[in-house]
Structure formats: structure tokens, C-alpha cells
């Protein structure tokens with residue numbers, strides 16, 4: 001007689017997952033027929049014409065690669081060695097003592113997200129009871145991504161929403177009760193979503209505190225070169241790698257090279273010494289192997305080609321400078337416009353913060369009014385992407401904000 005099994009399907013217990021909030025706002029924006037609509041919710045850089053362009057240095061590198069490429073065979077589990085080596089130099093600075101001592105091990109990953117994931121999995125393997133502390137607020141994907149790796153997560157205070165600045169005292173107070181087994185995720189520069197960065201002096205103080213207490217920093221550097229310049233934006237990573245025994249770093253070429261869809265990133269771990277780094281390297285590679293087997297090659301090949309060629313590097317630095325100057329000048333002009341229009345609120349923080357994002361500090365009702373009455377779209381937290389502004393819409397956006405504030 002055949003056994004009768006109850007009819008249970010594999011997927012029947014799945015529950016509907018709400019779409020990403022930002023994607024929902026983008027869909028509303030697309031459906032809005034108003035000719036003067038403005039989208040400040042997007043997560044990518046845009047030029048004055050609203051495009052997210054392929055950089056010229058990238059186009060040139062791609063032509064060279066396509067010409068020379070004679071195989072699509074796998075490269076390596078750790079990715080393109082030329083990319084890894086050039087990225088390490090760019091991130092830590094050529095001649096950094098941690099590089100010279102052989103303390104750094106890295107693998108190429110699918111984007112900065114892949115780097116966060118691989119590094120997160122390595123933490124779980126090395127110290128399953130570790131807690132990773134996220135800034136309040138942080139990039140919304142940090143939480144699900146690191147939780148999926150199996151990590152215990154907690155939050156530390158970071159942004160003072162009333163004063164629009166880093167609440168350094170509150171941060172230090174929290175960190176002063178942490179110790180070995182605590183990993184603190186810090187945004188290297190251009191904090192997403194608040195735009196408020198640590199000063200070099202604050203990084204130095206944290207490096208000393210972490211070294212003293214045995215706290216491990218995990219730096220997410222997704223915007224190197226988009227705040228001040230490549231060197232200044234890496235100050236935090238560099239001082240941590242100098243003064244602290246162990247650090248993790250997740251970096252990305254999505255924004256500073258405009259390679260978003262190519263998925264280019266690097267996961268690095270700085271160990272106490274070269275022997276431990278050699279062991280860590282095998283774990284980083286094995287973790288990538290277990291998650292996606294091999295990282296995608298095209299984007300990393302482009303970055304390697306650019307960083308190994310003086311002329312292409314010079315062109316990239318110029319293009320990166322243009323992106324950065326666009327963001328910083330939009331910030332200055334927008335803050336001026338709001339002040340000139342007699343805003344009751346002090347928006348001068350906009351010009352002090354860095355990168356693509358800041359919170360305007362508007363309550364939800366005003367964000368909704370901006371969308372429904374003025375066709376100006378932003379995330380409900382009032383986080384805006386400055387790259388969505390341009391010479392023709394800035395006046396209108398500033399006027400709309402003043403109108404909802406009254």
C-alpha cells in the first residue's frame with residue numbers, strides 16, 4: 001500500500017515582503033505626469049542633465065579590455081590580482097605600514113554589498129558570538145545584509161537630528177562600554193544617509209579608544225573621493241589600520257567610478273601580523289567561493305586597467321573631481337538659496353555635510369505635501385540626494401520647501 005503524505009508545499013509559508021521604500025517612491029515619481037516633477041530619492045549620482053554617465057576613462061579602459069581579451073574563462077576565487085593590489089594601495093595609501101608588514105588580505109567581491117557580506121560571514125566564522133554595532137541611522141541595507149550573514153546586530157547613537165551633526169559624545173559613551181568581541185561599523189566618508197562625517201581628530205580619538213578596548217572597526221568605504229579627495233576620505237581607514245590590531249574594510253567602486261551595475265568591490269581584513277593575514281586570506285577566499293564562487297570580472301578589469309595606467313588615472317581623478325565638485329557646489333548653492341528665501345530653519349548644515357545625501361529634517365507631513373502638491377519626491381525620512389538637483393529645478397525645489405515650512 002502506498003503511503004499517503006499530507007500535501008505540504010515548500011513555499012506555502014512564505015510571506016509577502018514589502019517592496020523597498022525607495023523603489024516605491026521611484027514608481028510614484030514615474031507615474032506622476034507633472035512636467036515640473038523632481039526626484040530627489042534616487043541613490044545614484046546624476047549629472048546636470050539627470051544622467052548617470054559612464055565615465056570617459058571607463059569607456060577607454062573597456063575598449064582596451066575588449067580588444068585584448070581572448071578568453072572568458074574564470075579568473076580566480078580572489079578575483080583579479082591587479083585589481084586587488086591597486087585597490088589596496090588606493091585605500092590604505094602606498095607604503096602604509098599595514099601593507100608593508102603584510103597584514104592586509106583582500107578579495108575582490110560583487111560590489112561593496114558583496115564585500116560587507118563576505119566580511120560579515122568571516123566574522124561569524126571567526127567569532128560567532130560577536131556583535132556588530134551599526135550607526136543610528138545607517139545605510140538601510142546594512143541591517144538585512146549582515147543579519148543574513150548570521151550576525152548579532154546592535155545600534156550606537158551617531159547623528160544628532162536636531163543639531164544636524166555627529167553626536168560624538170554619545171558615540172564615545174557607548175563605545176566606552178564595549179570590548180573584545182564587539183565590531184563597530186563606521187562609514188569611511190559621505191555617511192549614507194545623513195552626510196555627517198567624523199573629523200580627522202575624531203577618527204584619531206576613536207582609533208585610540210578602539211585600540212585600548214580591543215574593539216574591532218569595520219569600515220564601509222563606498223564613496224572614497226566624493227567628499228574631499230582620495231587621501232582625506234581614507235583617513236579613518238588608514239589611522240585605524242595603523243593603530244588597531246584588527247580591522248575590516250568593505251569598499252566599492254560603484255559610486256567613485258560609476259560602475260554600479262558591474263558590481264565591483266573589495267573585502268579586506270587587516271590582521272595582527274603577516275602569518276595571521278595568510279590564514280585570513282584563505283578564509284576570505286573560501287567564503288566568497290561558498291557564496292558566489294567567482295566574482296564578476298569586467299568591472300574589476302576596468303578598474304585595474306585605469307589604476308595601472310597614468311593617463312587613465314589622471315583622467316579618472318579629473319572626472320571624480322567633477323562629480324565631487326558638483327555635489328559640493330549643489331550643497332553650497334542650495335543652502336544659500338534656502339537662506340536667501342528667508343527660511344525659518346537653519347539649513348547651513350547642508351553645505352557642511354558631504355556626499356550625495358542629507359536629511360532636510362522635515363516632518364513626514366511636509367514630505368508628503370512636497371510630493372502631492374509640489375511633485376518633489378524624497379524618502380519619507382526627508383533624506384535627499386543632492387545630485388537630483390540642477391540649475392533648472394533648484395529654485396523650484398527651494399521655493400516648494402519654503403512653502404511647506406510656512
Ligand SMILES: Cc1ncc(COP(=O)(O)O)c(C=O)c1O
Nearest residue numbers: 111112113139192220222252254
Ligand atoms: C554606505 C553604503 N555601503 C555600501 C553600499 C554598496 O554599494 P554597492 O554594493 O552597489 O557597491 C552603498 C550603496 O549605496 C552604500 O551607500
